[in-house]
Each structure stands twice: as C-alpha cells, then as structure tokens.
Amino acid sequence: MEYLLHIAILVGFYALLAIALNLLVGNLGVLALSHGAFCAVGAYAAALCSVRHGAGMIVTLPLSLLIGVVTGGVLVLPATRLRGQALTLITFAFQIVVGSLLYNWADATNGPMGIPGIDRRIVANCVLRSNVAYAALVAVILGFAVRVSYKIATAPFGRLMHSVREDPVFTTAIGKSLTETVCVVFMLSGSMAGIAGGLYAHYMTFIDPSSFTFAESLFVLSAVILGGAGSLWGPVLGAVVLVTLPELLRFVGIPSAAAANIRQILYGLALVACMLWRPQGLIGEYAFGREAKEK
C-alpha cells in the first residue's frame, strides 16, 4: 500500500510538472528544456526555508510558487525577442547553468551533499506524517493546477496563446503583444513547476542536485509529448504512463542498477518514436513540430 501511495505521489508530482510544461509546449508552441531547473529552484527555496528557518509548508509552498514566478520572469526577460530554437537554447543553457550552480555553489545549496532534514510540517505542530495525507495534498494541488490550466485554455488568453503558437506574425498584426504573452506564460509555468519542487522537497525530506538534472527536464518533456501536447489530460496521461510503466521493470528481474538507465533509454526512444510516427502523442490536440503547410 505504501508503495502504491509512493507511486501515486510521484505521478501527481510529475503530472503537475507536465501540466506546467504543457502551457509552454502545447499551448504556446515553445520547446522549453528548463523545467528541471524551475523545479530545483522551488525545491531548494522550500528546503532552505524549512531547514534554516523552521518554516512550515504553509510558508514554503507559496514561497516556492513565488520563486518559480520570479525565475520564469528572469529567464524570459532577456529572451523576449527570441523565437523558436533560440528560445529553446536559452532554456537549455539555463538548465545547465542551474545544475552547475546547484553542484558548485556550496555556500548556498550545500553542493553535492544536498539538504537533509526537510520536514513535512504544515504549520506549528501539524505534520503530514502519513503518505495518505501527503497524497491528498498533492491531489488537491494537482486538481487546482488542472482547473487553472483548463480555465486558461478556454479563456481569451488561451486563444491568444494558440494564436501565438500557430502564427506569431498574424498575432502581432492584430495588435497583440507576443512579448507579454510569452512572459506571462513563462511565469505561470514557472510558478507551477516551483510549487511542484516544493512538494517534492517536503515529500522526499532530502534533496540534492542529482534530482534536478537535465534528465528530469527531458522526462517531463517526454511526458508532455507522449501524452499529447496541447490537451488538458494528455500531460497527466503521459506522466502516468512514464512513471508507472517502468515500475513494471522491477518485476521483470532487471537489476536495479540497470533499471534506471533502461528507463531513461525507453523515455528517449519514446520521444523519438513520437516525433516519427505520432507527434500529437496519445491524446494530444497539437502535433508538435509539424509545419503549418501540413495542417
């Protein structure tokens, strides 16, 4: 039962990250490779606040959200004039830089030793000891994220995002600001990823730089692409598939040392297969990477 709860919490955590990334990839058409970094920033903010100042989740989770917003804004502000692969490169470089800082800036992040002793206290003496309670918290936050994502997608702002994705020139011609749209979506996406990081930190009670590498960004991206970019439930489905199916490897008898690598290889191959044969993913609405003339 504890094992199933653990899987469910991980699914919730990655689904939250995938929904955050879907705002960029599926709705705005921006290929971002930095969600591992956004998650890391939120996780470390929550961890440092909890360990060094004794703050509960009622403080650290909103802080993670705020840090995510700021990080998204800081990342996109110098890149507001960029589009396409240039913007992707910036996000990629940002992920690399954050990873490097997490390992090497020991004064702030404790380097490769990580930050242990993060508790699950919500406030004062109220502690989420059981995984059932934590799973419920993750489910509530995930539900809220899904609701926000749905509201954004169906609102005029959602149509604006889709317009930017399909034809940025036309969007500019009708007087809409591409820069503002990209900024807002990055900050929104960063906020969701940040709070996911905070949840992760409090759940694991220990974080280190190896939890937020480029591989994590790729995993979340794989979940979005495999599940289906642009749809509401596609990223959630992608997270469910990518988190649960590799758990089956445990029962196949593959040594645990090799299982992690085999899992990553499967993610990579899934990404390639999607690009070759099903760019819209399992239940997606937007075929990522298709030229306009094919539609």
Next chain:
Amino acid sequence: MIQFLQNIGIEFAQISLCGLGVLLLVRATRAFDLGYAGAIALAPYLATSLNLSSRCPPFVAGTVAIAFVALLGVSLDVAIYSRLRARGRASSSILLASLGMYIVVQNCISLLWGDAVLALMKPPPGPGNAFALIASGWQRTAVSMMTAISTYILATLAIRRTKAGLYWRAIAADVDLASACGILGSAVIRRITGASYAIAGLTGLLVAWDINAVPTMGLTTIMSGVVAALLGNLALEGVIVGAAVLTLVRQLAALELGIVWSDPATFAILCLALLLGRQKARRFALSAIL
C-alpha cells in the same frame, strides 16, 4: 599565470573544435542536434576501452572511436533525421528527436561503463594507460592546440577547395536552389553529419584527456560550442573568434569569481549572442579581441 595560459590554450582548442562541428551541422541542417553531445561523451569511453581491452595504441584506439562515432551520426541521420526532414517537419521536431537520442546514447554509456569518472590520464591497475603519456601541462596544451588548428585548417580547405565543400556551401546558402541545381541535399547532409560527429568525437577525446570523462560531459561542451558558433555568426572564420572570446570570458570568470561562475558566464554570453543577432554578435566578439 602559466596555468592560466595553459587553461586558455586547452579550453580554446576544445571549444573551437566543438564550435566547428556544430557550425558545419547547423548550417547544413538548420537544426540543433543534441545527439552531438552524446557523441562527445561516447568517443573517450570507446577509445579507453579499446586501449585497455585490446592493447590498441592510443592513436589507433582514438581513430577507431572517432570513426565509430561518425558512423553513429550517419546512422542517426539515415534512421531518424532524414525521415523527419523528408516529411517536412519543423526543426524543433528534429531537436526533440535528437534530445531523445542524446538520452539513449548517454544512458547506454552509463549502462556499459558506469557513471563513475573515467580517468584518461591516470594509469589504471594492470596494463598502463597510454593516454597518460604526454602528461605535462604545456605538452597537453600544445597537442590540443595543434589538433584543433590542424582540424580547422583541414575543414577550411575541404570546404573551400573540394566539391564536397562546394555542395555544403550550396546547401548552407539555399537548400532549394541547391536541389534545383542537382545537388542531392540528403547525401550532402549525411556526409556533413558524419564529419561533424567525427569532430565531436575528437572534441570528446580532448575534453576527457583534460578533465576526465563522465557520461554527461557532452552537454556543457556542446553549450560552449553552440555559443562559440553563434558569436562567430555561424561562419568558419568566426567560430575561432567566438571560441577565443568565450574562452577568455570563462577563464576570467573562473579566475576572478570562482569556477562556479564559468557556466553562468557562458549563459550570459549566449543570451548576448542571441539578443544581438549574429552579425552584431560577431562584431562584438571581434571588438572584444581587438
């Protein structure tokens, strides 16, 4: 000061080589290929395995590793990238597919050789590791610089003087017009991919020889190569200028602020290069040097 100059020489060689390979590939395909980063990591592992297991001399082992990596690049192009191009997919689609292949290659390396640091310079127990020869700083700097310069000269001569180079320039300038003139774009791209991946393998060997190898070493190297190529306006002569500027910035950041800030300095230069646009970035890089 001496160590600083040696570091500059070695890092300049690595970044300029990587930038050259990235430049050749990006100009031909108009897409960034992150499988290139996998090739950078794969070559030193292959070379060391050949050297240790079959007692191959290091030069032969290195050459075989580079050839294997070039073949890998051609295979990826045939199996994946050319199909995506044939279907008219956007370059972001190719980038995503290359991301997938990078993950596959990197994890294959981890699976076969483990995640521990691979020390090319340190002789392991048993048969001596011949890569540990030429161990002094100046010798490594000299060999790295000579390798980079000779590769660059060969590449320049090939592009300027040979038919293959002429085809590459045609594809890089206008792929539709080149196709209308009878130049088979897919064949040219395949050859260029092989050559670029070979350069990636050579870069990986140099990097591993300097700071040892880990399966994830390709990412930071390719980032430096991309920045150098962009700073140089994606031009052959520009990549040298871009590599020089980037190396200087990284080394000064490491010297003045600490090694932690080398990668953030690279990120800042990347933002600058992308924001200025390619021509202005190149003028900026030239003025920084002169």
